Amino acid sequence: MPETANRSRRDGFRLTRRKLLLLAPAAIVSGFLGFSTLRMENTLEAFVDTLLPSDEFGPAASTTGAVKVLQAAFSGTLLRRMELRILTVWLDIAAGGSFSGADPAARFQVVDRLDRQSEHTTSWRIYRRARTSVMTHYFGSAQRVLAMGLPGAPQPDGYEAPQLPWVGAGRD
Amino acid sequence: MTDRVAKHTLPRTTDVLIIGAGAGGAAAAWALASRGVKVVLVDAGPEFTADEYKVSDDDWEMQGFPHKPGSQGRHEIFAGQELLDRWSGLRNLYAPRQRRSSRTHRGGRDYAHVRGIGGTTLHFTGWLHRLRPEAFEMDTRFGVAADWPLSYAELEPYYLQAEQMIGVAGPATVAGKPRSGPFPTPAHRPSMLSQAIGKGAEKLGMSFVPNSVAAPSTQYQGRPACNYCGCCHKGCPRGDKGSAELTFVQPAQETGDCQVFPLHTLIELMSGNNDEVTSAVVVDGAGTRHSIVAKHYVLAAGAIETPRLLLAMDGLGNESGQVGRNFMETLSSSVTGLHPDQLGSHRGYPEDSICWDLSDPASIAGSPGGVLLVPVAASTHYLGPARYAARLVEGFGTGFKRQLIETFGKAAGVGLICENLPNPKSFVSLSEDAVDDNGMAIARINSFLPDLELERLAFATARAEEILIASGVPEVLERVTTYEQFSSTHVMGTCRMGTDPEKSVVNSSQRSHRWSNLWISDASVFPSSGGGEGPSLTVHALSLRMADAIIAQANGAV
Ligand SMILES: Cc1cc2nc3c(=O)[nH]c(=O)nc-3n(C[C@H](O)[C@H](O)[C@H](O)COP(=O)(O)OP(=O)(O)OC[C@H]3O[C@@H](n4cnc5c(N)ncnc54)[C@H](O)[C@@H]3O)c2cc1C
Ligand code: SF4
Numbered sequence: 001m002p003e004t005a006n007r008s009r010r011d012g013f014r015l016t017r018r019k020l021l022l023l024a025p026a027a028i029v030s031g032f033l034g035f036s037t038l039r040m041e042n043t044l045e046a047f048v049d050t051l052l053p054s055d056e057f058g059p060a061a062s063t064t065g066a067v068k069v070l071q072a073a074f075s076g077t078l079l080r081r082m083e084l085r086i087l088t089v090w091l092d093i094a095a096g097g098s099f100s101g102a103d104p105a106a107r108f109q110v111v112d113r114l115d116r117q118s119e120h121t122t123s124w125r126i127y128r129r130a131r132t133s134v135m136t137h138y139f140g141s142a143q144r145v146l147a148m149g150l151p152g153a154p155q156p157d158g159y160e161a162p163q164l165p166w167v168g169a170g171r172d
Numbered sequence: 173m174t175d176r177v178a179k180h181t182l183p184r185t186t187d188v189l190i191i192g193a194g195a196g197g198a199a200a201a202w203a204l205a206s207r208g209v210k211v212v213l214v215d216a217g218p219e220f221t222a223d224e225y226k227v228s229d230d231d232w233e234m235q236g237f238p239h240k241p242g243s244q245g246r247h248e249i250f251a252g253q254e255l256l257d258r259w260s261g262l263r264n265l266y267a268p269r270q271r272r273s274s275r276t277h278r279g280g281r282d283y284a285h286v287r288g289i290g291g292t293t294l295h296f297t298g299w300l301h302r303l304r305p306e307a308f309e310m311d312t313r314f315g316v317a318a319d320w321p322l323s324y325a326e327l328e329p330y331y332l333q334a335e336q337m338i339g340v341a342g343p344a345t346v347a348g349k350p351r352s353g354p355f356p357t358p359a360h361r362p363s364m365l366s367q368a369i370g371k372g373a374e375k376l377g378m379s380f381v382p383n384s385v386a387a388p389s390t391q392y393q394g395r396p397a398c399n400y401c402g403c404c405h406k407g408c409p410r411g412d413k414g415s416a417e418l419t420f421v422q423p424a425q426e427t428g429d430c431q432v433f434p435l436h437t438l439i440e441l442m443s444g445n446n447d448e449v450t451s452a453v454v455v456d457g458a459g460t461r462h463s464i465v466a467k468h469y470v471l472a473a474g475a476i477e478t479p480r481l482l483l484a485m486d487g488l489g490n491e492s493g494q495v496g497r498n499f500m501e502t503l504s505s506s507v508t509g510l511h512p513d514q515l516g517s518h519r520g521y522p523e524d525s526i527c528w529d530l531s532d533p534a535s536i537a538g539s540p541g542g543v544l545l546v547p548v549a550a551s552t553h554y555l556g557p558a559r560y561a562a563r564l565v566e567g568f569g570t571g572f573k574r575q576l577i578e579t580f581g582k583a584a585g586v587g588l589i590c591e592n593l594p595n596p597k598s599f600v601s602l603s604e605d606a607v608d609d610n611g612m613a614i615a616r617i618n619s620f621l622p623d624l625e626l627e628r629l630a631f632a633t634a635r636a637e638e639i640l641i642a643s644g645v646p647e648v649l650e651r652v653t654t655y656e657q658f659s660s661t662h663v664m665g666t667c668r669m670g671t672d673p674e675k676s677v678v679n680s681s682q683r684s685h686r687w688s689n690l691w692i693s694d695a696s697v698f699p700s701s702g703g704g705e706g707p708s709l710t711v712h713a714l715s716l717r718m719a720d721a722i723i724a725q726a727n728g729a730v
Contacts, residue, residue, distance in 0.1 A: 050568065057573040111568060119271035131568070135561035139576070140234045145557045148573070150580055151518065154555070155227040155409050158399025159519035162361045 039100075043088040044070055046100035048134050050107045057148050064144070066134050073133035083126045090114075090123060182433055182454060182462040186212040188722065189452055189466035191438040191481075194291015195711040196694035197472030198416035199334065202423050203719030205430035209726075212464065213421070214436035214454055216473075217243045217287025220294055220417070225407035233556030237295040237407050242435050242457070243287050247476060248603050249280030251619040251658035261630050262505065262655035265648065268566035273656065281659040283476060283617055289434050290417030291474065293708055295405050296661075297522050297551060298386030298413050300340045301705035302331050302349045302713075304542065306533050307591075310700040314533060314540035316593050317700035318498075321671045321680035322717075328352055330713035335384075337423070337712075338414035339392030342384030347528050357388040360398065363520030365584055368511055369547035372643025373527060383526040383546065386414035386708075400520050402550040420712070436462075439610045441469060441485055447688045449488075455610055468689045468722055472715070475499070475696040479600045479666040480615035489667075489684045489692075494677050496601055498594035498668050500701040501619055501660040505633045505653035506548050508585035509645035510564065516581045522550035523587070527639075530632065531703040533591060539628040541591025542703015545636055547584070552652070554583035564649060584645050586636040589662070589704030590628045595620060600666045619658045629655060662707050667696035681721035682714065688725075693718050 045062045048070065054060035074084035091099040094110045102110070115131075117124040139145055142152035188204055190197045193215035201213045224238050254277055255263065263272055286294045305324035310317040332353050335342075342355035359382035362370070370380035387398035387408070396412045404413055411418060424430035435457035444450040451465045471478050479496040482489050489495060511517070523546040529535070531542040553559045557580050564583060565576045597620035602613035621629075637648055654660070669692075670676025673685035682697055684690040693715045695707045702710070 052568065052573070053570060055570040055573065057570065057577065108569060115567065119266070120274050132562045136234055136558045138558075139556070139561040140231050140558040142230045142232060142556075148557075148577060150557050150577060153228045153230070153232045154401035154403060154518075155232075155399075158401045158410075159516075161400060162363045162367075162520060 040085065040088045041067060042100040043091055046107060047088075047091060047111070047130070050104070050111050051131060051134050052138050053104070058144060061134055061138050064138060064141075066137055069137040070130055070133055073129065084130070087123075087126050087130060182214070182436065182456070182464055183212060183431070184463070185465045186210050187466065187726075188212070188468045188470060189214070189464055190470040190472055190693070191452070192291060192472035192474060192477070192694060193289045193416070193421055193432065194472060194474060194694065195293050195416050195708045196715045197470065198290065198420035198424070199712040199715035200470055200472060200693045200719050201430050202337070202420040203716045204722065205424045205427040207723060208429060209723065211424065211430040212433065212466070213424070213430055214433045214438065215287065215289055215291070216245070216437040217289070217291075217434065219289040219434045220407065222407075222409050222411045225403075225409040227401055227403045227406055227409045233558045235406065237286060237405065239286070245285070245287055245477060246606070246608060246614045247283055248606060248614065248616040249283065249619070249658055250616060251280045252277045253620055254278075255656065259626055259630060259655060262626065262633060262653045263651075264653060264656045265651040267564050267649035270649065275656060278621075278655065279657040280617075280619070281657040283663060284659070284661045285474065285476070288417075289421055289432060290415045293415040294417065295407055296386075296415065296706070296708060297404050298415075299523065299526075299706035300335065300338060300342075300384050300386050300414075300709040301702075302346070303702040303705055303710055304348050304531060304533070305350075307542065307700055307702045310533065310540070310593075316540050318668060318670060318675070320699050321669055321676075324350075327710070327713050327717065330716040331709060333716055334709055334712035338386055338419045339388035339395065340384050340386060340414070341389040343382045346384065348532060355384060357390050357392055359383075360385065360387075360389050360521050360524050362525045363400075363517070364515040365517040365520065365547045365549055366525035368513065368515055368584060368643050369586060369639060370525060372639045372641070375642045376638060378527055378529045378639065380525040380527045380545075380547065383524050385521060385524065387412050387521060388414070398521055402518060402520060402522055402555050404522055405551065437610065438473070438481065439612060441488055441690070443488060443687065447686065449687055449690045467726065468691060470691045470693050470718075470722075472693040474694050475663040475666045476600055476615045476617060478692060478694055478696045480602065480613075482667070483602050484612045489677060489687060489690060491686045492674055492677060494668055494675065496599050496666050498665040498699075499598040499600050499617070499619070499663070500592040500594055500665040500698065501598070501654070501658065502662045503590040503592040503621070503625055503629055503654055504588060504704070505629060505636065505651065505655075506552055506585050506587035507633065507637050507640050507648045508548070508552055508554070508564070508583060508650040509640060509648050510579055511582045511584040511643065511645050513644065514581050515584060517549035517583050518555045518581055520550075523548060530635070531705075533703060536628055536631050539624055539631065541593060541628050543588055543590045543628065543632040544704040545586055545588045545632070545639065548587035549583050549585060551587060552583070552585050552650070554585075584640065584643065585650075586640045588632045588636050590625070590632055591703045592625060592701045594665055595622050595625075597622075617658075621655060626655060629653065662695070662701070664695045664698040664701050664707055667692050668699050669697040670699060682718040683721065683725075691718055691722065
């Protein structure tokens, strides 16, 4: 697909400050509906598992407590809580109604669109904050990354002194 | 150290009261106590022990220095200058896809410091550098900053003594910095990251050589050798890194003549009608006030807190109006990308090599001031997979995990610190409305970077990018500069030393021009910053020299 066509399709999903304001009432109203918390959790669970699914490298993010971490990362202020709600509303709308109900390929596409948005959109900033908290939680466990074949905690053993000869200019 | 920290209350009298147990106060305490002078060393912060540094925990990577109650002071940062298109090469870039912030004005991120026994050296990286001889003559040579009232040659024996106390690991010689003796332990073998960046620099006619650092390369005076975990800024869990609580406070206590009081904050210095400070008021951790009378008072609270204390005490020692002026900060940037080779860049002593080629203050035409460059991965926090995942590796999903595993260990960066010349808009003052727990106004850090500073930073940042690319990194993925956000680890210059009482706060021995028993022993006395060198070794050396002056004065020699 030509890049321009691609971009205009994405622009339809761009969350500008104006669109964010339009979404805000929906987010607030959804907060007052009894079922919304469960729905929001389902969306978040599907979101973190789209970021980090269960595969040969490790477990799905949702089984590691990533949803709670995400909620904690957006719990500081009313604005932050709203942002998380807006993210879920956005994911649901972009997935045609229910992000958690969409198939994995469709979910991947939705998140990919978010991932590629301009850094100057509010939606990207919210997404990026969410992604950062999920990633640092998931890969911030020495046990988990060891199981992936990556190095765990550097102490108490430390690392060996560099072995290769110094290849710099050769003067002190 | 716990056993040796005083459990009793502050004595009512002592020979010397030292306020602040960081780089300056600790060295002064040892130099005095080891010659039989009775010293009381108070610090507003707590003590830390090696077992508090959690570099073995499951969540080690996202843990920083383990701050606890009292280990950080409060301050305000005012650094709101407009960010101009002209300096686009100094704007931050973020991976993925070289994104930029929408910031229009400079932000104030942090003044990184620790309050505690050992002060900010508790989480310093541990470069231990001498300044170049030329750095002591910036006014005479270039008409900028101020000359130091002493020469490199006068400080050299104290540099050597401090290096020996610490067990500095370093090469046989350092270009441009003459030595009267060797470093006490040999240089560390440079990491593969250092070697890769060194190769890139060579292509451009520059060279990286072993850095001189605070972790001994062999066992040294009861301290083990470094085991290359790279986590110095989190606090060294092995106790090998030569932070001041190990290298100076502990030996000072072992003399039996130095009593140490953590969580004891100076709030007042009283002065008499003559030229002497007469007593001090110190608040302990429980909020009880103590009065203590000393023959000499040494302020070593650091380049933010020392001027703040003096300004808050009705301008004690500020007869020149220079207290708080001439503030100098860390003018720095770092550029990072992914190297095609597996460097294992998460391993090794941070910044174990260094490029001194631009450290002569005459190196950059039209912008006096030196610059140093170092390979970076640890100080940009690429020590474990979480930071890679959050910042450097794009995307998500299974493909992303595969990419992360393949990429880990390849983060390669070049960092730099430049000379920072003082200017009238950079200074420390008192907050207009915020006070600390003792009702004293907190410090307000005012920072401004004039064009001359930005030219130097832009020149050096472009050099760093060239070196990174020449080393084989295909593109810069991340660039972080202190143009976009004030963020200082080295703070200097707010109680300048000098010969002229109209233009400086302390004399060449670091004694107040006005008060005959008030001394300042921290980075605030620097008349110029040096070319990016870590300030701690110079702070130590100056303090050792100041202790000689205190003893000479006490003996009636001055
Ligand atoms: C992340 C980081 C990395 C660094 N890396 C390096 C490096 O590699 N090399 C290098 O040379 N430098 C480095 N530095 C800088 C270095 O740590 C400082 O320059 C040095 O510690 C300054 O010494 P100082 O004595 O002026 O102040 P400090 O070491 O900060 O000591 C001041 C002490 O005074 C105490 N104090 C303050 N107010 C009061 C009061 N009212 N009463 C009692 N006590 C008080 C504080 O609690 C503190 O302990 C680094 C700094 C940081 C933050
Ligand atoms: S790299 Fe060496 S000095 Fe630094 S924390 Fe690790 S063991 Fe200590």
